[in-house]
Amino acid sequence: MRRRLITHLRLLLLFAACLYSASAWAQSRAISGRVVGNDGGGIPGVTVLEQGTTNGISTGADGSFSLSVQPNATLVISSVGYKAQTVAVGNQTTLNVTLAASTTELTEAIVVGYGTQTKADLTGSVTQLSAKDVANQPVVSFEQAIQGRTPGVAISQGSGKLGAGVQIRVRGSASVTASNQPLYVIDGIPVTSQDQSQANTDGANPLADLNPNDIESISILKDASSSAIYGSRASNGVVLVTTKKGRQGQTKVNVGYYVGRSTPTRKRKFLNAAQYKELFGEAIVNAGYIGTGADQYPNLAAAFDDFGGIDYNSTSDVNWGDQAFRDHGTVSQYDVSVAGGDAKTRFYLSSTFNDQTGIIIGNRFRRGSVRLNLDHSIYDKMRVGINLSLTRSVNDRVSDDNAFANPLQLNALPPLQPVYDPTTGKLNPNTLYYNNLLDQQLGSNRAGNFRSFSTAYLSWEPLKGLTLRTEVGGDFLNLNEDLVRGAGTQDGGSTGYAYSAQTQVINYTTNNTATYGFNLGDDHRFEALAGYSYQRSDTKLTAAEGRGFPTAEFTRIASAAVKTSGNQSFGTGFAFISYFGRLNYAFRNKFLVSGSIRRDGSSRFGQDNPYGTFGAGSVGYVVSEESFLKDNSVVSFLKLRASYGLTGNAEIANFASRSLFAALPYADQSGTAPVTTLALGGTALGNINLTWENTKQADIGVEFALLNNRITGEADVYQKTTTGLLLNRQLPFTGGYSIITENIGSLRNRGLELALNGRVLDGDFKLSVGGNISFNRNVITTLKDEIIPGGNTLSRVRQGEPIGVFWGKKYAGVDPANGDALYYNADGSTTNVYSAAANQKLGNPNPKYTGGVTLNTSYKGFDLSGLGQFTQGNDIYNGAGIYQSVNGDFFDNQTVDQLNRWRNPGDVTAIPQARFGEGNGTGTSSRWIQDGSFFRLKNITLGYNLPADLAKKGYLQSVRIYVTGQNLATFTKYTGYDPEVVSGLFNANTVLGHDFYTPPLAKTFLAGVNLGF
């Protein structure tokens, strides 16, 4: 069937090519002129194009141009930021044109799936961001830069580790077990965005390989109407990234540099030596360890020594918590880009080197990248192009949150133990927990990546309005990780340990589309799209592990005496095959109708169910086109729109539909056994009926512009219902399996998004303010068995509750009579028996609302912009509380608030009596839940552009210097390091709002300069 289709396509192409015949050539005439702005000043770099041809030129520095054109030609004069004009030449020889600045976003081209649409025509809900939002920010990957700017899209960095995963939720969590991250598409190609790291469990972000300065636009498809064209992978939203392209005209050279330094947003306070001795001395006495009995110690010094190897009389008073941090981190970036071209060939060439030293010891990220985006017109109806990028990134990583090697876990060490052993002068190896400063001295953890996002395309317009486009793209990821733990470290033991992994992920995609736009009369405008796409992804992994190195200089596995069990070679893959189409119709620019459909097949799904069909429909009504609103002085633009559609989520394990036997060696004998974990991309029991999750989404929106476009805004309400949730249904262990993945369960997200922007002052002194706020309510509507992640977590997935709801024992404070920790019973009374207390709802890690506020102002050459980000009404559970804020139950150093423990009958406090090892208030409970709301001054940038005449004296087109502050201030009641926390220890889908020795974000100040030539 497909072959047949291709044959037809070929014939059509040939036929169409025959239709094209060369036009007759005639006498051309010269025309010259100048393009000026409203202020009468010439505008450089304006494209002047003879309509219907590739004949064109760019205006010079003073806005002048000259060109030879056909008689009766029409010129199209356009430039970014201005309204395009079409001017008939007639028999003029000079032409002066005044371009009006475009005052509205409504003519802005919005990138949508497999095409673009103007904002005014759009019937779906799409948030688009531009280069200025992401360029020159002290971030590792672009998602970090758009926090607070995206209504309906909650972005959380989760950790201050450089290159750590960023959590993005487009209109809430749409799945419980499958991924909740959006589909990322760069220049039309779906890319690998899932963590590929082997050496660490905490995720690394593969999107860090894209240079944010190369980004022209980021388009986030939120509703079904805009995203359904991506079918089975659209339920979590789709992020379309488009990289910069060259434009016809004068070549623009831009050189940029910035440099800055960073510190943690907050450090925490722990007990000093005297406080430590006081609290733990009291705890040990209270627990009855001091005395003359058989199990007792004569004094505190003996008890400290025997339980924890701690010298009670030590003179050390170490602030171990601060040992995790560098004095300050640094950021710097060099950036060069060259863009330009002529009517035939356009190019964008860039190169960047970014170097960030983290606030956490040992953490550093470097990225060097080059990019060439090239477009060439073979003739005016046919274009070819290629986007090539090559990135090398090197990340010196921080250990997992849950590892003793995580520098943040140093805060558990007693202040009485010195950092350096006083007798040897070397790092003290005899600390209560591992002194992981040894890892810094004797080890390394480096992830190096070679990455290329590349595409090539050919587009051809055989008929007016019909564009055929074929593109082939590849995303090549080649990650090599080297983890070295030398002799003397915890993992290295006495002879050293090393692990090395090579991961290769290759993603090929081909997209082939035909787009046909035409008008029927003056009233009816149509645009139709049909296409076919195939994606194949292959992953290969080879890893080796060894122990026993002769000396510290040897770190390669070849030098290891023992090759241990981490050696592996592994491969997996998946494929998607898709057919899709879309029809947009506009009646007098007033009534808009759009429909899209996609049929997807995937190797991931059960053989009985490999294909599914998705689609959406939407309507728009541009009320301001009605006669009663036309030329209204208040309402400049008003559009109502509504959409409804079906999308899917196919992000599950590659072979979850199959029941597999895998190799299971027994010493040196080879054996097999049924796969019983998700480790190999399969589940215990396969399910041949397995298919995608279905999300039905309805959206109603309004877009408006008031007072001659000075106030613009957008509001959306939506309901997103996901059914057939891919859930790992628990199976009784007695049957020999533990889980099966099935399409059971459902959930719903409902929400409201508002965005408002206003240009308050519009003269020499410009001031605009904006804000957005998003409300999302998530609820699990059907769930057979409650999901209890267990361990030291409070999150649950329960029917009738939002995903990740905190559930468990509710802490009731302290019995003033005896200092016992109390918990609530079901009837509201209290008990000091933890296990007898009722399990109940304790909180909600999902925010009530999130959003951001922006402010932009400029005067003459100065500009100032500010961005604030906020999250309100979410709870955070500090999982480390059971160790660090637990009234001296074990020797972990305690947060200073624990000094306020109960001591004497009648004391009223929330901190129970200190009793060493007796578990007084140590159980996982609401004791460590806090309000995680925060407002953060995310970014403030002050810039100054040198006057053009001054710049030109230095042979420059433009000079801009700026200073930026990132994460300048955070206002929160949370007493942990940072309220923006997603610990890598826990399942990111279901265990929300959990902190666990997670590093805070960085507060960064930088200064930079951009020179334009």
Added chain:
Amino acid sequence: MKYSFIRPAVLALALVSGLSLTGCKDPLDIAPQQGIDVSVALNTPEKVGGAVVGMYAKLDDPRLYGTDLILVPELIGSDGYIRWDGTFANYRQIALRTLNSLNTNAAGIWQRAYEDINQANLVLSALPVVTNADLKAQYEGEALFMRGLLYFDLVRLYAQQYQPGGPNAQLGVPITLTANTTIDQATVKLPRATVAQVYTRVIDDLTMARQKLPESNGTRATTYAAEALLARVYLQQGNFTAARAAADDVISNSGKSLAGSVAAIFANRNGSETLFELQQNDQNNAGTSNDGLATYFASDGGVGRGDVRVLPAFSTQYEDSDARGTDSLAASATRKLIYLGDGARPGRLRSIKYRTYGQNIPIIRLAEMYLIRAEADVRAGNNADALADVNLIRRRSGATPLTAVTLADVLHERQLELAFEGFHIYDLKRTNAVIVPAIPASGIDPAVPAVNANDPLLILPIPQHDINLNELLVQNPGY
């Protein structure tokens, strides 16, 4: 400048042809590279053989004999014997009797044991494809051995002790004999069989295994391994006659002999003394950082976390001359079985039985057979034979031979000889020992009752995971 239409058309065709780069075969047919479908996983004798090896590999899981089936019975009722110093709360809860039905070891042992039981059932159901009669008998015997071994461990850990002569109607564990490969099979809700029923199953499986297994089977289960295990089962039941007969047969006919020293059994592989030994190597073992017996027991330079401490109350029970005791030297210097740790948590006593991550783990060794025979003999009044067997064991380690032997002597010798090998609590239970004596009231402190062998918290909870899914399962008291 006239443009030929040929060039663009050819170019277009070339690229459009690129569409067919997906080739002719089904583009969605992507096969897993590390697995084979269950439908073809057991269809040749070789594949059945692979699944047989898989049963042993699973037995080395850290939740089974790789760690927990030895460590957990040592920690249960470990008062005055060993102490859990490690950070893992799940083990500490077991040792302190503060565990609940969410305990990860209680869940993990149960889960992995039933996985391996299912694997044994899969092997048994696939036997018809094995055409070679000897091989078929061997595979059958190995599967039955594995199943019997695991049910025996389950019934000891999750149920109250078998009472000799009693009805033993107390709840045991569910018995499943089907080879589950489908969702319908895997979700069958099974009630707990009685302890009597589980022991019957264990004895049936092991008796049949003894018949089917060869005398020699490389490093895997043999007929004598099955018989030795039967001796252990009978002893736990208090069936001393049968236990003696089985132990005696193993001693007389297995060809096994006591090793020169106990240390050698653990330091070397597959020596003369072991009847069944779990095979490990540096690549395939139960764990090197968060699991594995050496991980928890050892504190030897860089090896081990030093989580299990041998208490002086126990180590002082050895005579100075006894090689099984301690000389308070580090592992690298000691000639004894208990050493002073110099790695993690240094300065505490450790057992040298588990010293390297890739070492083999002896599960049944001949010394146990001598001690079973001795115990049966002394209970039958045949003290002379018992004395000879006990002294055989004592002499090997340099302990002073006894001149007369009582039941208490034999039981104590078992504790000394088989320390840290997973026997501790089971012996205390079958002999109805007092785990912690009662403390009378003194001054303002109220009296503390004794912890007896039938204390409900000395058996593990049925995992909450299964309780939630199967209403037929009855939870153990106290959880």
